[in-house]
Amino acid sequence: MKFQPQELPLGSPPFFEDEANRTWVPLYSHACSFGPDIFVDKMMNLIKNPNLNSSWLFRADILYDEAKTKGNTNSIGSSSSVRPIAVDIRGMTLERTLVRRLIPRNERRDKPLEQTCALFTTKPAQDGHDISSTALASGSGSGSESGSRSESPSPSTLVIYMPHSTSADSLPFYHPKVQGIAHLHQWDEAGKGTISIHFLPYPEHPLSDARLQRTAYHLLEIIDKHGHGAAEGYVKRVNHDLVIPQDRFQNRYALLKSKYARQLVDSWAEKTDPSKHVFEDLGIAAFLIELWNDMYPKETTTFPGFVDIGCGNGLLVYLLTQEGYAGWGFDARERKSWAQYRTGGQASPSGSSLEERLLLPAMVSRSGQDQANADANNESSDLSDGVVHDGVFPPGTFIISNHADELTPWTPILAACSRCPFIMIPCCSHNLTGDKFRAPPPQDKTKAKSTYASLVDWVSRIAEDCGWKVETEMLRIPSTRNTCLLGRTRTREVPEADIVALIAKYGGTGGYYENVAKLIKSGPRGH
Structure with a gap:
């Protein structure tokens, strides 16, 4: 009607x-x-x-x-x-x-x-x-x-x-x-x-x-x-505030916005739209701070530190460190913003909160073909010591994977191997080799079949196979890519041999080394 x-x-x-x-x-x-x-x-x-x-x-x-x-x-x-x-x-x-x-x-x-x-x-x-x-x-x-x-x-x-x-x-x-x-x-x-x-x-x-x-x-x-x-039988598909209550999130967000928003928008150094990215990262920071208040009560627990893999413009790392949380982030290329956002990084290898590094997981083997392709393209020298990170973090470190693209499917794997909790907010679909691909549609026929829904389902299944209980929160941020997958509880331990089999199950890593090497020569991937 x-x-x-x-x-x-x-x-x-x-x-x-x-x-x-x-x-x-x-x-x-x-x-x-x-x-x-x-x-x-x-x-x-x-x-x-x-x-x-x-x-x-x-x-x-x-x-x-x-x-x-x-x-x-x-x-x-x-x-x-x-x-x-x-x-x-x-x-x-x-x-x-x-x-x-x-x-x-x-x-x-x-x-x-x-x-x-x-x-x-x-x-x-x-x-x-x-x-x-x-x-x-x-x-x-x-x-x-x-x-x-x-x-x-x-x-x-x-x-x-x-x-x-x-x-x-x-x-x-x-x-x-x-x-x-x-x-x-x-x-x-x-x-x-x-x-x-x-x-x-x-x-x-x-x-x-x-x-x-x-x-x-x-x-x-x-x-x-x-x-x-x-x-007419409409059933609400999206449920917010399953992990953090709405009032706590919004009160924290309002506090952060009043404290940082104007300064960040006025001093924006990237070509992207600050009205979107500033408020998006303020929302993610508000969620994380409230989550960490639950996970690590200040009266009884010491915060273990965080690492933001694929940190992009570095704003989220800046906000969290400014609010007193020790941690650091890295990406394949330095951004213009890093000059104003970089602070001391207590947990980073160099003591900086933002570092230019490539992630080459320790469990990835460099096949003969990968090595040959890399040598032919003169890319081996790009992966010198100090540029590559093996994806092994101190146990307990909270891993943040915010629109990390190629690193998204690796997030629950790295977290399982290092015994670290994590969140990941999927964005663009890449497989374990770093190549773009279309994730298979969800096996559950009641779930949506869009490209994004397929990606979220696919990385959720990787996390579950790694022994994680996956919690889902639809973040209140100005982005259509707002699904947050949280892993903080283990359902079972997964031996290293099973991790190797799991990687093979989800497509393997053939060509990963070559793709990682190319990233150092490419421009910023956006965030």
Whole structure:
């Protein structure tokens, strides 16, 4: 059903009555084919994820949650210092009240805002049963993609947002200049429904304002999209925040961004777009810092150091070392940025945080043909001592493989051999010889078959065969290549002989030496 809502003329009679005699003005209405259970589920998801409605917001922190279940009050995480705004709607029953704090992406520009969210229902005329408030209290609408069915369908369900603000002028930019926002769902026994959006205006901010009209249209469009998606069986494919909670990641990211972003963008030395790469690496650094806080509690554990293989422009190494984490990175070619990002590297061979080195794993044998090809191309001399790294790291060193291209499939192998945890963020597809190739599609028929999905599945299987339990996190970074594969737990030990067999299973290393030698003569590979 195409979204073409009916625009309601200003001055249209209200659809519901406020006990405080405030007038809620209807702005748009649209037919819907999803029932009240889906509406409640989607509205609760939007309450907890306001970033789905506004790109200016990170998330919402729930400060208060009180649901009424068959005459009783069930408080979930309620704080005595938080008080919701009282709202009463004539002829409707208050089922659940929440207070959320809207967290903006940039707190230097916008302040957080607390907002009461209230859910009301009406009783069917025929039997007097309410919508299942027990389901509301016990988890329906907690962000899951399928809500619990009502015991009896309700003709009307209303969700109201009331900002905790003393005036329109004190509202942050991301919130429309209104005293309240209401979403109304109406349903009939024939399986047909209507959704509508309503504003409670400030006298000094008329609803004829074009921005308020656009905001109302957008809010209704979002619930229409999510509601019909659920009704048609849409299942969410990507799940974020499985390793690090959203609030911890976003708080760390905001801190790093306020500390470094402007300086890094202004001093960018590469030809690439700083607005992408700076914020991408700030996001990865935020994830790693929070991950390491879990893995290496400062009170009891010493951080073992890190190495960033294929470190590219070196920004991630710079950020992590600036935040007090000892480590270093290397790449086949030095970048312009290294001059400003290079610091002391406590764990590196030369004492520098960024080094020009080629990775030639110790387990790679130089076949006669490889040697002959290298000699014919006068490439042997390029692999002198001090330029090549054998991929053996001190046990426990945390290996970072961030868009490392040719080194990506080697990452879990090197980690297993050196007994080091790792993350890898795959980007471009290369095999174990360093050649570009198309990874085979996933054997699991339920998985996506794209080039990138195939690469992620392929390197995940290498990691699992190396004895790693692979954890997956979809990073909140400005990149479509945002799948992070984490190996920090061993499922079994894999003998060296089995590693050799595993390398053969995944295509072998024939030609690897020659390809590595060529890298020293090629330009930067990009990052």
